[in-house]
Amino acid sequence: MENGEPPAPVQKLLEEEKAVTSEKINNNNNNVCFRILQSCCFIPQRYILSIIGLLGVCNAYTMRVCLNLAITQMVRFNQTSKDYIDENACPSDEIINNVTTTITEKPYAIFDWDQSTQGLILSGFYYGYAVTQVPGGYLAERFGGKWILGVGLLSTALFTFLTPIVVKIGGATWLFVLRVLQGMGEGPTMPGLMLMLARWIPPHERSIHVALVFGGAQIGNIFGSFMSGILLADGRDWAYVFYFFGGFGIVWFILWSFLCYSTPNTHPYISKKELNYLNTKVTIAESQNVKDPVPWKAILRSAPVWALVCAAVGHDWGYYIMVTDLPKYSNDVLKFNIATTGTLTALPYVAMLISSVPFGLMCDLGIKKGWHSVKTGRIIYTTIAATGPAICIILASYAGCDRTAAMVYFVLSMALMAGYFSGMKVNALDLAPNYAGTLTSFLNTISTCAGITIPFLIGLMTPNSTLTEWRGAFWVCFAVLVGTNVMYCVWVDGKQQWWDDVRQFGYPSDWKHGPIIKEHILQQSEVVKLCDQK
Template sequence: MTLKGWRFILNRALIIPQRYVFGLLGLFALANSFTMRVCLSVAIVKMVSYVPSGAHIIGETCPDTSIGSNPVTNTTVVVNNRELYDWDEETQGLLLSAFYYGYVVTHLPGGLLAEKFGGKWTLGLSLLCTSLSTILTPLVVGLWGGVGLFCMRVLSGLGEGPVTPAFVLLMARWVPPSERSRFGAMIFGGAQIGNIVGPYISGLLLADGGDWANVFYVFGGLGVIWFLFFTVLCYSTPNSHPFISDAERNYLNVNVAASGLHKKLDPVPFKAIVRSPQLWVLVIAAVGHDWGYFTMITDLPKYFSDVLKFNIKETGLMAALPYIAMYIFSFIFASFCDFCIRRKWHSITTGRKIYTTVSSTIPAIFIILASYSGCDRIEAVGLFIASMAFMGGFYSSVKINAMDIAPNYAGTCSAFVNGLAAVSGIITPYMVGLLTPDQTIQQWRTAFWTIFAVLVGTNIIYLVWGSGEQQWWDDVDKHGYPPKWKHGPLKKRSEDTEKKVVYPKHDHSPISDD
């Protein structure tokens, strides 16, 4: 049978729209990427030997009521033929932040590669790199200890850096504006699946003396399996997809605004991007959210284990519950946001500002309340669950805002935003380690107040200057240059092409530096 014949059969057999296949595999991709990102947060509890401090600790400490708790009392214990390490809180904070050293570096290169070569292979190969480095982590740690772990976590971060910009670019090519909040919740909500499955499965694998290496083998292996399915079923654009239906292809060509869907894009307009207030405001909002979010996913298991004294199995379950709430509420917020935009009850800009506030200020309040709940486990867990539930509004606001302001260069802009915001992942684990050397409630309360200040402060800035409108530099042919633009043309054109350019809304032509 000819290729044309196979495509005809697939067009008839695959009744599921291909953008939903992309969305489903995207969900699994983000889920697996986050299991590999957060698995160390639980595993490190079993990698470190416990050394009771003889110093007097000032501040509240909770009683250890875990059944059968038996802390290790020396630094040379070997469990399952693996040495336990005497890493103090500061060292643990450095190791937990190591992932983000690599994660920050590859955001912008990943976005540029995605725009040049397509999001499919940029995304697929990036996650394959993270999966393989995760599988190799126990071997490297056995050889070089903490130094080896730090290097492997940096390598894992290097692999995951391009994931968000590649996905934002793919969504800009595949998802119409009226469906973006739902797809954003579906795909990026996969992060919450990872935050749920990662700690819970890790807790089960580590319970009853389980080998911590199994955590890395399981989640790294799942990443390799995902890569095989993704390379067969997903493509960079609808027009390059070999078995998408004609009806869906036509629908997306009509309703998706990204010019890159139909033609080769001009070079990235960096000199306009770095001068865009709307993009810098988005960076600030993303920094605020990531400051709170990364602290939760990285350090919450330690809080449950070291402060509230849950055992390892309970820690995995308790650390998963807040993300179950976040995942459910992300769909509720996303559906309502899309509904309101379709009904024109509010603009895209207003919607982004509403849900940025929902995902920043309200969680900040609940985090502070949790810090004052003392040793009341039920109250503390309930408040953390409420905090993360409202943080689900993030996927209807800051996470997809780059697609609104720059659908053509969404990969680069998302990389710029997420790369700078991810610096929070470097700072927060190390900061928490410094602020909580004795793991007392009073010390943790200081860390939580820092989160509160950052979340609320960055939210206020976004409310004043944030935008959900396409910026002029994303499509100069459509919007023209602003009246006060004095930095030369963004693209090189022939004289004939320049004469045909239309500058709507005003009569100003671009002013050259010459």
């Protein structure tokens, strides 16, 4: 032993003991921190999840819609033919030498894209969005929704931030590819959120929480449209729009990482009172369900699922018309200047946000008081959300150049569309709380076809952006909204489906398509049930 040092084996033991002691101290410090957070956080964690989820949906929609307004300042002309003259054109806000003109000076407009090209670029997002829906839902169910959703939105934020650089290098082609990648990042958002809500929210609270979380879509549309209008006003560079909203997405990801967790049981500082409450009230199957394959065989044969598909297609068709094309309609047809367009296109989403909360409260109260069943509630609010906007959109098109009347109809249509949150939007949680992520991803994959179709179809139907051309597009929207709502009302259901938990419900007597989970696992589960009963 040199210099009074202990022998090597003793020194090694001392180092190991020091490491163990250090780990215990760190764990105790962590436990102390969590206890402090637990005592300080008087807001239930399920409400924090809903609030941060609201901001996440808001973030997703700002990044989705910011191009819709920016593209009006990226292109030199909004008409397919420069020489086309529309006799019924509305007067413009821009007056030069006492002569009304439909062409506004755009100092940063560097692209010559016709209406079809613009429609294809705007639809690019939904190609990617559709591709990652089902994989996103599957991964969320396997590994939890927190990181699948969070990393997806972070990637979209980074792509948004890079948009000005990419489009200036590669033009329309590279912008289309980038929009596809942005859509792929956002694909897991809705399946991941629905799965987390199914794990966190009791059935009698779902309408209001879903209305709160998905009200973030309206806040995103309001914030995105309003801020885009301000950032683009006075001839400013459209690149600022993408830098601003990309940065907003990165900040949200930091909040999400520290405040939200996939399930109540994995949350480090949830109160014991809330944890016990959620474990008692939230309907989920045994943990071994995660090992089971998704019951596609039963899902694809389920009439209530196809009812939801119909309603989802109708909702997305009407919603994407407003989100994607209302800025173009306001700028090209009603001839608002860009700052006014940003403000006015935000108003319908303000109305939708405000009305979503009363709809959610009324639906939950009606179910709790026994005034109507869950199924009847879903039918009532889905019908309000489909037929009301269908009528208002048509009335707006026949308002002609009466800007006030047209915008009032658009605002009213979105206010009524908020009924979807208490109707078909929450219905996936009713049918399949254990496979909410997969079911939502399946619905979104099909309904996103509307998002792919609409911008391109609108571009084809409105080559010169005239009022008459847009009226035809709105009539197509009317037919889709009303038709899909009728099919939803015929097949809808409000109860948990047998295939969502075969261990509990078993197979129906008329099921002739083989097992949907491994037979020996089902038999073991039944034996365990019998033992528990004894």
